[in-house]
Amino acid sequence: MFYRLLLCLSLLCAFTFPVHAQTAIGRVQVDPSPYSSLADLVKKCDLIVIAWVDSAHQAYPTGRTIPQGKIVNYTQSLQVKTAIKGTAARLLTVISTGVEPLPDASSPLNLTYPGPLAEGNYLLFLRKVSGSQLYSTAGLWQGVYPIYQGKTIALSNVGFTELNQLSQEEAIRKITAISR
Template identity: 60%
Template structure:
């Protein structure tokens, strides 16, 4: 009887039980594409800096936006954290990035603005939270991606910071500590 009265009360008053705030759909998320002016700013703007393994598995979510060459798509990937260099990541670290489908040619300038998901491999990643979600995005887009090869960082040509190129992990940790205020 109590539940019938409660149900009638909700119907009569027009009350509906809805969550106070719903998380935005992944296709509606906007990744911060602001670049950093220096490697120190990259460090400062990153809530997390991690060494992580990215695999090619992920999901794609169409956005409502298009560019001349195709449709913008948000991708999600779960990273396997190997070492934390800054911050306290959640147990499962999910990254969102924006890309174009169909994928543009390698020479297209769209690849700098919409990099899409990471390829499989080990990386040093500079990450920032995506507001209102549990996701992270790469700080400065490609500026925050440093593949690891034979235990050393690789600064991506034309976008990475030379000061972070060819560092061992011990050298990188010292460099990051020197940027701390």
């Protein structure tokens, strides 16, 4: 009887402690601070990667609201293909903040609350979220460069034009030169 009780208690503790060790994702504040230049972005990022982002995402309520809806933190998995700066695991989890219901793509809310990324290949500039295994895109949209037909796309009015229409090899060379 004693051994059964001991076994039950140890199993209970084994499943309870990891939950407490996890980050409260709904409470994470993503740093929206913009970067003044591409050099500033490159130097202050913890990781710069070319990765495939999965469209599947998890939503975590933050408890905050704005007139247009509830503010939510989203997590998504990404598969690292190439690490340009830093050492990255093959799979990473990225956190972003958005609004539910999701606004139209043209909504100015997306500049402040970008929400989850669409599925696809990206050049991503990432910052480590303190006290967790999570990363966020640096400068919100400044750290996001979709790769379409083998070329990077600098998003209008938010991305650095020096990274527009570069092949992956050209982007790697440019970033490597800046980070020296």
